[in-house]
Amino acid sequence: MNWQALVPLLGFLIIIFGVGMWSSRYVKSSHSFLQEYFLGDRSLGGFILAMTMTATYGSASSFIGGPGAAYDKGLGWVLLAMSQVATGYFVLMVLGKKFAIITRRYKAVTMIDFLKKRYQSKWVVLFSAISIIIFLFSAMAAQWIGGARLIESLTGMQYTTALFIFAVSVLFYVIIGGFRAVAFTDAIQGSIMFLGTLILLIATIIAGGGLSNIMADLYTENPNLLSPYGAERDLTPAYVSSFWILVGVGVVALPQIAVRAMSYKNAKSMHRALIIGTFVVGFIMLNMHLIGVLARPILPDIEIGDKVMPLIALEVLPSWLAGIVLAAPMAAIMSTVDSLLLIVSSSIVKDLYLNYIQPKASHVRIKQLSIGVTAVLGMIVFVMALNPPDLIIWLNLFAFGGLEAAFIWPIILGLYWNKGNKYGALASMIVGVGLYILSDTFYPEPFGFHSVVLPTVLALLAYVVVSLGTQKKNF
Amino acid sequence: MKQNDLKQDDYRFKVANREALIGVGLVVFNFIWWFAFAYGLGSKDPANYKYVFGFPAWFFYSCILGFIIMTVLVTVIVKKYFVDIPFDDEGEVK
Secondary structure (H helix, E strand, O other), rough: OOOOHHHEEEEEEEHHHHHHHHEEEEEEOOOHHHHHHHHHHEEEEEHHHHHHHHHHOOOOOHHHHHHHHHHHEEEEEEEHHHHHHHHHHHHHOOOOHHHHHHHHHHOOHHHHHHHHHOOHHHHHHHHHHHHHHHHHHHHHHHHHHHHHHHHHHHHHOOOOHHHHHHHHHHHHHHHHHHHHHHHHHHHHHHHHHHHHHHHHHHHHHOOOOOHHHHHHHOOOOOOOHOOOOOOOOOOOOOHHHHHHHHHHHHHHHHHHHHOOOHEEEOOOHHHHHHHHHHHHHHHHHHHHHHHHHHHHHOOOOOOHHHHHHHHHHHHHHHHHHHHHHHHHHHHHHHHHHHHHHHHHHHHHHHHHHHHHHHOOHHHHHHHHHHHHHHHHHHHHHHHHHHHOOOHHHHHHHHHHHHHHHHHHHHHHHHOOOOOHHHHHHHHHHHHHHHHHHHHHHOOOHHOOOOOOHHHHHHHHHHHHHHHHHHHHHOO | OOOHHOOOHHHHHHHHHHHHHHHHHHHHHHHHHHHHHHHHHHHHOOOOOOOOEEEHHHHHHHHHHHHHHHHHHHHHHHHHOOOOOOOOOOOOOO
């Protein structure tokens, strides 16, 4: 066991627990449990909003899988990752003030609340809730595996023990603290990610003997590592550009992101978050993926991509500092998992149970149920993560791509196009999700694009054509 | 359907619509910058790459300078053109 690296990590966990306890006071004293538990009473300021958004994007796929992929593919993968800079400003500008005004008017607590009131359709709600539960559930499992792997390679504990520690920590603060705890821990975690990647990048460059030296080493090993096409020249411009949809603009449609776009206090917080968010997202993405590439000449023989980040940190930093820096990917994973957990739980309690099973449930009952469902979900994910697959990045992207294809048009056009209606929304969701799954399974990368691109385009077509085809005459 | 929920005459929606379009414009600009430098300078044989601050030139201009420019652009646009509007409907108690 590596105690020197473990102590800072434990310290980090204790702070996170503290935030959970502190937030639970708000949950207890709140006059509207649902608004507080799932939305933090719409009171987030600019800094917290920027950080919670950043931390939620910077999931295990980018934090553990990302540097691993950059290690294998070279600078081409960093180029791909930089498409995420767009999320920093695009989400808040496009959903923006209109989403903030409308969701307040609708008193919406979840993204599905918005869809329900906009489209007035039971089927839209059911279909959305079920896709969210299925897709985000699988994403969550992938993230938990990442978290446990990290603890495993850091401490030498067994995978199962590591998974258990990870699960207990996350469940504790999400269950008692709700959205406010998630947002505040995200802010701490985002700051750790920011500093952690910076320190590690500098240490890696020094350990490799300077940038020019590292670039020369990479060139000697394989010149293509320095090209935008990837080590095997398999990253085509069309494929790399597809990521502008998958991890760039499409992120608007992810429920865990959209819900944040309704949680801020006022226009001032939103403006601040735009500026801070763009900078922080870009900075973290750039540093973290560069670390993966630059680590290659220093540690040439890493076989499991997921272990690049922890191994390089232990190699180039003194153990106590490695412990602090490695709290960063840990933070990234936790901050994604916590928001996913809360979204899935809100879909079950708010969107399914309260809408269709027991609309008149009492305050106490809703409270017990929300907390209970969150806990049970956590335990199910834990069991699923016990038997893990190897490369978490693909699992994860599959889930996010599916949700993006489903929701992007019903949200954006629902917000900005008056003629859009429930038939169009439903058609768009079915086309988006259906084609994405079919395409990904039977015909991956049509025309060289990532399999999320074509379904997204066709989902737009379905939305517009079906909406126009079903207009009532009196409008 | 409650069509009036999305009525367009609210002055705040004009602000919101304009800012959303600015967002779309920024993404288009960002994408073109990113793509043009990456594949414009990066397509040649890696043996002939020029280097800026230790990075291959395509990477420096596309990923590093591109990121800095976006941050500056977003800051300027938000500070100059984004309008502070209330989110709650009038007459409603907070």
